[in-house]
Amino acid sequence: MKKAGVAILGLGVVGGGTYQILTEKREYFKKTQGVDLTVECVLEKNVERAISLGVEKEKIATSIEEVVSNPNVDIVVEVIGGTGVAKTFVTMALKSGKTVVTSNKELFAKHWPELEEEAKKMNVGLFFEASCVGGVPIIRTLQEGMQANKILSIKGIINGTTNYILTKMANEGSSYEEALKEAQRLGYAEFNPTADVEGFDATYKLSILSSLAFNKKICIENVYREGITGVNKEDIAYGKEMGYTLKLLGIGKDTEKGVEVRVHPTFVKNDNPLASVNDSFNAVHLVGDSVGEIMLYGRGAGALPTGSAIVSDVIFAAKYDEYFYACFENNEKGNKETKFASDFTSKYYIRLSVADKAGVLSKVSGVFAKGSLSISEVKQVSLDEDKAQIIIITHLCNESLIKKALEKLKTLEEVYEVKGVIRMED
Numbered sequence: 001m002k003k004a005g006v007a008i009l010g011l012g013v014v015g016g017g018t019y020q021i022l023t024e025k026r027e028y029f030k031k032t033q034g035v036d037l038t039v040e041c042v043l044e045k046n047v048e049r050a051i052s053l054g055v056e057k058e059k060i061a062t063s064i065e066e067v068v069s070n071p072n073v074d075i076v077v078e079v080i081g082g083t084g085v086a087k088t089f090v091t092m093a094l095k096s097g098k099t100v101v102t103s104n105k106e107l108f109a110k111h112w113p114e115l116e117e118e119a120k121k122m123n124v125g126l127f128f129e130a131s132c133v134g135g136v137p138i139i140r141t142l143q144e145g146m147q148a149n150k151i152l153s154i155k156g157i158i159n160g161t162t163n164y165i166l167t168k169m170a171n172e173g174s175s176y177e178e179a180l181k182e183a184q185r186l187g188y189a190e191f192n193p194t195a196d197v198e199g200f201d202a203t204y205k206l207s208i209l210s211s212l213a214f215n216k217k218i219c220i221e222n223v224y225r226e227g228i229t230g231v232n233k234e235d236i237a238y239g240k241e242m243g244y245t246l247k248l249l250g251i252g253k254d255t256e257k258g259v260e261v262r263v264h265p266t267f268v269k270n271d272n273p274l275a276s277v278n279d280s281f282n283a284v285h286l287v288g289d290s291v292g293e294i295m296l297y298g299r300g301a302g303a304l305p306t307g308s309a310i311v312s313d314v315i316f317a318a319k320y321d322e323y324f325y326a327c328f329e330n331n332e333k334g335n336k337e338t339k340f341a342s343d344f345t346s347k348y349y350i351r352l353s354v355a356d357k358a359g360v361l362s363k364v365s366g367v368f369a370k371g372s373l374s375i376s377e378v379k380q381v382s383l384d385e386d387k388a389q390i391i392i393i394t395h396l397c398n399e400s401l402i403k404k405a406l407e408k409l410k411t412l413e414e415v416y417e418v419k420g421v422i423r424m425e426d
C-alpha cells in the first residue's frame with residue numbers, strides 16, 4: 001500500500017477540517033483508495049487550538065524548518081492564506097522536495113508561475129483544487145474530465161459571501177449594509193470584507209479557472225473587476241419583478257474577438273440555473289464544444305467542504321507519481337500572443353430617474369436608437385406627480401456604445417439621474 005506523510009501549515013477553519021478528515025478517515029482511505037495517509041506534523045502557533053483538535057504535542061512543529069526537514073513528510077498542506085508567510089513556506093517546502101497542496105487562491109493567482117517552476121525543478125506536485133470554489137471539484141473537472149473539449153465559456157457564482165448578501169437583499173429586501181452585517185455575524189464575511197465584496201476573491205479564482213479552461217495564462221490584471229458595494233435593493237427588486245436575479249458572476253469566454261474575463265454584478269433570468277444558487281452556495285457553469293453544458297454546485301467554503309478538496313488532492317498526490325503542470329506558457333505576465341476582447345458585448349439593465357411628462361420616453365429611446373442600441377424591454381414606474389423611473393433592458397450590445405449613450409442621457413434635462421446600470425447574461 002502506498003503511504004504518505006502529511007504536514008498541515010495552519011490549523012484554522014480549513015486546516016482543522018483537513019486534519020479531521022485525514023485522521024478520522026484513515027482506515028476508510030486505506031480501504032477505498034489504497035493509500036495510508038498519516039498526519040506527521042502541524043505548524044500552528046496556537047498550541048491549545050492544535051491540542052483541542054486532537055493533535056499530539058510532539059506533532060506540533062515550532063518552525064517551518066522543522067516541517068520541511070522532516071523525512072516522514074511527503075506532502076505539505078498550506079492553509080495559512082495570503083502571500084506573505086504562506087509564499088515563503090510553500091517555496092521552502094517545494095525547494096525541500098515536498099509536494100504542496102494549497103487552498104490559497106491569492107497566492108496561486110499571483111505567483112503560480114514561480115511556484116510551478118520550483119515544483120518542476122524538484123519534480124514534485126503542486127495541487128490547488130481547494131483554491132477555487134471550496135469543495136466543488138472544478139479544477140479536476142477542468143484538468144481531468146473535460147480534456148476532449150475546447151471550453152467556450154465558464155460562468156460562476158464563485159464567492160459565497162457575496163452570494164449570501166445578494167440572496168438576503170433579494171429575499172428579504174435588506175439593504176447592502178444590513179445584509180453585510182448579517183453575513184459578518186454568521187462568519188461568512190470577514191471583519192474587513194473588502195476581498196469578498198469588492199470582487200478580489202472572485203477575480204483570483206476566475207484568473208485560475210479561466211487559465212485552465214482556455215489553456216492560456218490569464219493574469220489577475222486581465223480580469224475586469226466590479227464588486228457589489230454599489231448594488232442597491234431597488235435594482236434587485238425591479239429586476240425581480242421583471243424576472244431576473246442579481247448575482248456576482250465570474251465570466252470567462254473564449255470568442256473569436258478574443259478572451260473576455262470579468263467579475264461583476266449580473267442579472268440572470270430566473271430560469272437560468274445560476275439564479276437558483278442561493279445563500280453561501282457556489283456554482284460553476286461550463287460549456288464545452290463536445291459535451292455542451294455542465295454545471296457543478298456546492299459549498300465554496302467551510303472546514304469540511306474545503307477540507308474535502310484538500311484531501312482529494314492529498315490522495316491524488318499520494319497515489320500517482322506523475323504530476324500535472326500547466327500546459328500553457330505559464331509566466332507572470334501571461335502570453336503576449338493571447339488576444340483579449342477590448343469591448344465586450346452584453347445585455348444591459350439601465351434605470352433612470354426622469355421627469356414624468358409627455359415626450360420623455362421618446363427622447364430617452366431616441367438616444368438608444370441614435371446609438372444603434374436595440375431595446376428589448378421598457379418599464380415605467382411613476383413615483384410621484386412629476387418623477388418617474390424608467391427601466392430599459394437592451395438587446396446584446398457593445399459596452400462602448402452603452403457608455404456613449406449613458407453620457408448622452410446625462411445631458412438631457414428630463415433625465416435627473418442614471419440610478420443603475422447592470423450587465424445581464426443569458
Ligand code: HSE
Nearest residue numbers: 158159160161300301
Ligand atoms: N471568502 C470566500 C467566499 C471563501 O466567500 O466564497 C473562500 O474563497
